[in-house]
Amino acid sequence: MKVFIIGSGNVATHIALRLKSADVEIAGIYSKTLENAKALADKIGVPYTNDKSAIPNADIYICSVKDDYIADVLTGASINKESLLVHTAGSVNMDILKPFSNNIGVLYPMQTFSKAKTLDWNEIPLYIEANTDNNINKLTLFAKELSPKINFATSEQRKVIHLAAVFACNFTNELYAIAHRLMTENGLPFESLFPLMEETLAKAKLMPPVKAQTGPAARNDVKVMTMQQELLNGTDKEIYKLLSKAIQRECMMYDV
Amino acid sequence: MKVFIIGSGNVATHIALRLKSADVEIAGIYSKTLENAKALADKIGVPYTNDKSAIPNADIYICSVKDDYIADVLTGASINKESLLVHTAGSVNMDILKPFSNNIGVLYPMQTFSKAKTLDWNEIPLYIEANTDNNINKLTLFAKELSPKINFATSEQRKVIHLAAVFACNFTNELYAIAHRLMTENGLPFESLFPLMEETLAKAKLMPPVKAQTGPAARNDVKVMTMQQELLNGTDKEIYKLLSKAIQRECMMYDV
Numbered sequence: 001m002k003v004f005i006i007g008s009g010n011v012a013t014h015i016a017l018r019l020k021s022a023d024v025e026i027a028g029i030y031s032k033t034l035e036n037a038k039a040l041a042d043k044i045g046v047p048y049t050n051d052k053s054a055i056p057n058a059d060i061y062i063c064s065v066k067d068d069y070i071a072d073v074l075t076g077a078s079i080n081k082e083s084l085l086v087h088t089a090g091s092v093n094m095d096i097l098k099p100f101s102n103n104i105g106v107l108y109p110m111q112t113f114s115k116a117k118t119l120d121w122n123e124i125p126l127y128i129e130a131n132t133d134n135n136i137n138k139l140t141l142f143a144k145e146l147s148p149k150i151n152f153a154t155s156e157q158r159k160v161i162h163l164a165a166v167f168a169c170n171f172t173n174e175l176y177a178i179a180h181r182l183m184t185e186n187g188l189p190f191e192s193l194f195p196l197m198e199e200t201l202a203k204a205k206l207m208p209p210v211k212a213q214t215g216p217a218a219r220n221d222v223k224v225m226t227m228q229q230e231l232l233n234g235t236d237k238e239i240y241k242l243l244s245k246a247i248q249r250e251c252m253m254y255d256v
Numbered sequence: 257m258k259v260f261i262i263g264s265g266n267v268a269t270h271i272a273l274r275l276k277s278a279d280v281e282i283a284g285i286y287s288k289t290l291e292n293a294k295a296l297a298d299k300i301g302v303p304y305t306n307d308k309s310a311i312p313n314a315d316i317y318i319c320s321v322k323d324d325y326i327a328d329v330l331t332g333a334s335i336n337k338e339s340l341l342v343h344t345a346g347s348v349n350m351d352i353l354k355p356f357s358n359n360i361g362v363l364y365p366m367q368t369f370s371k372a373k374t375l376d377w378n379e380i381p382l383y384i385e386a387n388t389d390n391n392i393n394k395l396t397l398f399a400k401e402l403s404p405k406i407n408f409a410t411s412e413q414r415k416v417i418h419l420a421a422v423f424a425c426n427f428t429n430e431l432y433a434i435a436h437r438l439m440t441e442n443g444l445p446f447e448s449l450f451p452l453m454e455e456t457l458a459k460a461k462l463m464p465p466v467k468a469q470t471g472p473a474a475r476n477d478v479k480v481m482t483m484q485q486e487l488l489n490g491t492d493k494e495i496y497k498l499l500s501k502a503i504q505r506e507c508m509m510y511d512v
Binding site: 182221 | 266322323324345347348366367368369370372373375379380381407413415416417418419420421422423424425426427428429430431432433434435436438439442444447448449450451452453454455456457458459460461462463464465466468469470471472473474475477478479480483484487488491492494495496498499501502503505506
């Protein structure tokens with residue numbers, strides 16, 4: 001099974017490194033920026049190109065680029081239409097690949113990838129989809145090289161999963177970023193919040209998060225909320241107001 | 257050292273249980289609701305009352321009630337003015353206690369407390385403050401019975417710490433609650449988000465969160481953001497828009 005990787009971003013990089021360590025044959029890396037293609041290809045000792053008409057034959061093409069760019073990058077690329085072509089995006093319909101191959105699928109690893117940090121692939125849930133039973137079998141077999149946690153999801157289900165992931169990861173991380181900024185700007189150690197962040201997550205794993213809610217909004221401590229808003233400006237203040245309102249609505253909705 | 261606890265909520269309960277296990281003498285529990293006072297007092301085998309004029313003498317009074325209610329509950333309470341009176345609130349100035357004792361302080365445990373879940377007190381950072389050196393010494397000695405992680409913070413610093421905690425805990429938990437709702441309403445398992453939530457936290461502990469940001473807003477994937485908004489309504493949609501904007505601003509601010 002020979003794999004070609006289109007893309008050189010965070011997800012492409014982590015997939016390439018995992019495949020390399022699993023001894024899967026990688027035919028090469030494409031990126032429109034030659035130095036990015038080279039940087040990743042050199043890490044795993046494979047050929048690279050920034051000429052999409054020169055993409056070599058492969059059994060599986062993995063297209064892992066910015067969602068909005070998938071159709072663009074594949075247009076004019078030399079893809080063998082009998083091979084399996086998959087993308088790795090949470091919110092992009094599988095059908096976007098139809099013009100480019102007869103055998104298409106999706107391999108969405110639900111995780112936040114940063115180049116600077118290694119990951120335990122065995123813990124990453126994969127959501128897969130393909131256009132035929134045969135391709136599902138082929139993709140399942142291949143996906144096992146990445147993670148044992150393989151799930152099936154339609155494009156519609158995957159959209160919900162990705163949306164939930166944006167709340168649980170990207171938006172959560174923005175709140176961490178604001179907390180980090182508030183602490184460091186006032187000469188206070190961000191690290192002292194870690195036990196609290198860990199406990200918040202630990203509780204969410206034990207009970208529905210709405211039942212674990214605490215703090216001024218959940219208690220309707222009006223004076224504290226007013227005072228805390230006065231310490232904030234701009235977008236931070238808007239976020240404070242909106243999320244406090246959301247907490248109160250969520251707690252009412254579930255009568256906790 | 258004899259302690260009396262005013263309050264029977266989550267924080268009062270966790271403090272009482274911890275003091276009990278550390279063999280600290282507890283003179284009793286007050287709550288305006290007799291059954292709440294009894295429920296907590298029975299857990300630790302101490303007297304209880306809902307009559308604040310009958311609060312017995314103690315070396316330390318811990319007032320752990322809803323922030324807006326601190327002054328109310330202490331008004332008319334039989335507090336020995338020579339004893340140490342502390343509250344446990346993040347955002348309430350120490351001076352609120354001045355009318356009620358000559359010896360005042362704050363003991364703020366920065367953690368999210370739920371009655372249903374036990375906690376490792378050794379990992380909870382305590383922020384303390386008192387009105388004299390003598391009271392700081394007394395409070396430090398007492399606080400060691402709760403946790404070894406003792407820090408000093410003025411009322412102004414504690415306000416910032418509490419505000420950061422609201423973002424890192426309460427608001428984060430609301431995002432978890434939305435993710436939980438999106439998944440379960442669509443018959444998808446919330447548990448599959450756990451590795452992502454864990455990795456998001458693990459990265460925040462390794463690097464400034466703004467540098468770890470991923471997802472549609474950070475990549476400016478406009479089509480995905482538009483599509484994801486269309487899957488949402490009401491407050492969820494407002495949160496999506498505002499936090500996406502915040503991510504883009506945060507990333508620009510730090511040039512990541």
